[in-house]
Amino acid sequence: MKLLLITAGSRGDVEPFVELARAAAAAGHDVRVAAPDRSGVSAGDVDVVSLRVDYTSTIEDQGVALGAAMRNFRTVVKPTMRSVIVGAARAALTFRPDVIIAHPKVLSAPLIAEALDIPHVLVELVPAVTPTRAFAAAGTVAADLGVLNRLTYFAAASASAMFSAALDEAAQLLGVRRGRPMPSPAATLLPISPSLLQRPGDWPLNVHLTGPWTGAGVAEDLAPEVAAFVADGSYVYVGFGSMAAGDAAARGRALVAAVRGRGQRLLVATGLGGIEIAPSARSDDVLVVRSVPHSRVLPNAATAVHHGGIGTVQAATRAGTVSVVVPFIADQPFWGAMLHRRGLAPEAIRYNRVTAERIGNALDATPQYRHSVEAAAQQMSTENGTAAALAIITAIRG
Structure with a gap:
């Protein structure tokens, strides 16, 4: 046909x-x-x-x-x-x-x-x-x-x-x-x-x-620095894909402060400009790249902070990783609200309301959603x- x-x-x-x-x-x-x-x-x-x-x-x-x-x-x-x-x-x-x-x-x-x-x-x-x-x-x-x-x-x-x-x-x-x-x-x-x-x-x-609709493509290789970072232990993943709006630098500062304040490492995918990390904020615990294959980095992430596009929502859930949704436009607020309503994620934080305190509170709340996300991941695996x-x-x- x-x-x-x-x-x-x-x-x-x-x-x-x-x-x-x-x-x-x-x-x-x-x-x-x-x-x-x-x-x-x-x-x-x-x-x-x-x-x-x-x-x-x-x-x-x-x-x-x-x-x-x-x-x-x-x-x-x-x-x-x-x-x-x-x-x-x-x-x-x-x-x-x-x-x-x-x-x-x-x-x-x-x-x-x-x-x-x-x-x-x-x-x-x-x-x-x-x-x-x-x-x-x-x-x-x-x-x-x-x-x-x-x-x-x-x-x-x-x-x-x-x-x-x-x-x-x-x-x-x-x-x-x-x-x-x-x-x-x-x-x-x-x-x-x-x-x-x-x-x-x-x-x-x-x-x-x-x-x-997933699974038939060839798995992308990780860049050496990303592979080393992933292999070194737990981290928080942040990526907003093609979203580019508002103060990307302020979001970057808030995210670094929230993650570092909890003694965690941070892997940032800047995408098309939704997040900006100043060179002075980068160190061994903060790795910044343009993009990464979700299938390779999300299964090892403690939490995924993302824009709430359906592709990333499903990739994070399939990996058994709790999402913190930061919606920008279109369907993203819908998925942020839906995940929270179904007990799969904390309440979403709009992109123009991101602060270190709000992100930090969401990160602190993620353990209570882990069991539900793991159950959803099990269902998705079938x-x-x-x-x-x-x-x-x-x-x-x-």
């Missing part, structure tokens, strides 16, 4: 698609991934084509603050979404797949399905599209609004109106007419562990929690999300 996987966003949006592609190729399918450039994902063994969009460059230029995105909506956001919407259509016409598996940002997926007369599968990396009364859409509010939770899902449904011109261009390219009902997804897949998110009873039957997802996808075509 020919499968086209199309995704948009930063590393956390690309990595699960690449892992699913690896698993599908290993199962004998003809697979291609259409993705942004410079995501940071190692995909050398996967057939990847470019959507001609660079989210990493955008983050480096303007950070991740919502205000910056709104100010640059016409000059940055709309052109970026046009590249995704139209680029996805071009990739589909070139590859002619039997099924497309698409990120929610790929708004042209239903148009592609209509034009090629094939099913499409929606991948909700976070629960923000399928309405439920159980919780508000990730990326809206972190609080439980009860009966009003379903209303928060209208935001995702209205996205097409903001990018109508790009969708018109994609429709023309595909030879279909907009304005009439487009096909609904044949299935919706959420590559999330049930140990983190309980499946709502009001989801349709074709919406599936598959478990995370999950094979890629196999579950492939079984659903192949069943669609019979």
